Amino acid sequence: MLYLMLRPVESRDMRFWPVQPPSFRSSVDRYSAEAAKVVSCLLRFMAVDMGVEPERLLELFGGQPQTMKVTYYPPCRQAGKVIGLSPHTDACAMTLLLHVNDVQGLQIRRDDGKWLDVEPLDGALTVFVGGVIEILSNGRYRSVEHRAVVHPDKERIAAAMFHQPLQSIMVEPLPELVKKDGGGARYKSVGYAEFMRRFFSAKLDGRKSHLDHFRIY
Ligand SMILES: O=C(O)CCC(=O)C(=O)O
Numbered sequence: 001m002l003y004l005m006l007r008p009v010e011s012r013d014m015r016f017w018p019v020q021p022p023s024f025r026s027s028v029d030r031y032s033a034e035a036a037k038v039v040s041c042l043l044r045f046m047a048v049d050m051g052v053e054p055e056r057l058l059e060l061f062g063g064q065p066q067t068m069k070v071t072y073y074p075p076c077r078q079a080g081k082v083i084g085l086s087p088h089t090d091a092c093a094m095t096l097l098l099h100v101n102d103v104q105g106l107q108i109r110r111d112d113g114k115w116l117d118v119e120p121l122d123g124a125l126t127v128f129v130g131g132v133i134e135i136l137s138n139g140r141y142r143s144v145e146h147r148a149v150v151h152p153d154k155e156r157i158a159a160a161m162f163h164q165p166l167q168s169i170m171v172e173p174l175p176e177l178v179k180k181d182g183g184g185a186r187y188k189s190v191g192y193a194e195f196m197r198r199f200f201s202a203k204l205d206g207r208k209s210h211l212d213h214f215r216i217y
């Protein structure tokens with residue numbers, strides 16, 4: 001697995017950036033900028049869809065914090081007995097996932113609890129709504145649970161670009177949405193640092209999803 005901080009650009013620590021192949025650094029730099037553009041475009045569309053001022057949503061993502069995780073899943077003869085990546089919902093705001101080779105491995109959990117294969121489509125990215133957007137949107141956009149399985153004889157590579165909000169924000173339903181929904185806030189308000197702390201301790205707390213902690217029933 002390779003995990004790099006990409007944005008804001010000042011957060012890059014070049015000691016951890018591979019120098020081989022020689023095109024790696026410039027390709028990742030360009031990919032980072034393009035992914036950030038796609039995300040701001042999607043955030044704009046979502047704001048319009050929710051009836052919220054787009055700038056109001058985008059300002060929570062100033063500098064467009066972004067990290068990249070590239071995962072190599074080796075083949076495993078006993079594929080049915082192992083898991084590539086255990087079930088989770090992404091903690092960030094939005095993930096763009098690139099299926100680097102066309103080996104299937106990603107699955108999402110349907111409402112009936114069954115796992116559904118997500119087929120990699122040539123030239124397409126898979127977008128995950130993260131926990132931050134689920135809460136900001138007061139549950140209009142849901143963060144789907146997903147996992148990765150491995151293949152008995154093929155390797156698989158997936159590159160995820162995680163987009164985070166600013167460290168300083170409160171993760172809470174946008175007040176204008178709560179007003180519009182009429183039914184009140186469906187999530188508690190929490191600082192982003194505490195939100196992340198809960199994400200990393202969810203398994204230790206025995207919770208299925210770290211979002212359960214913030215839901216108001
Ligand atoms: O490898 C995949 O397809 C999924 C990766 C993922 O869900 C993650 O890194 O959060």
Ligand SMILES: [Fe+2]
Nearest residue numbers: 088089090146
């Ligand atoms: Fe994920």
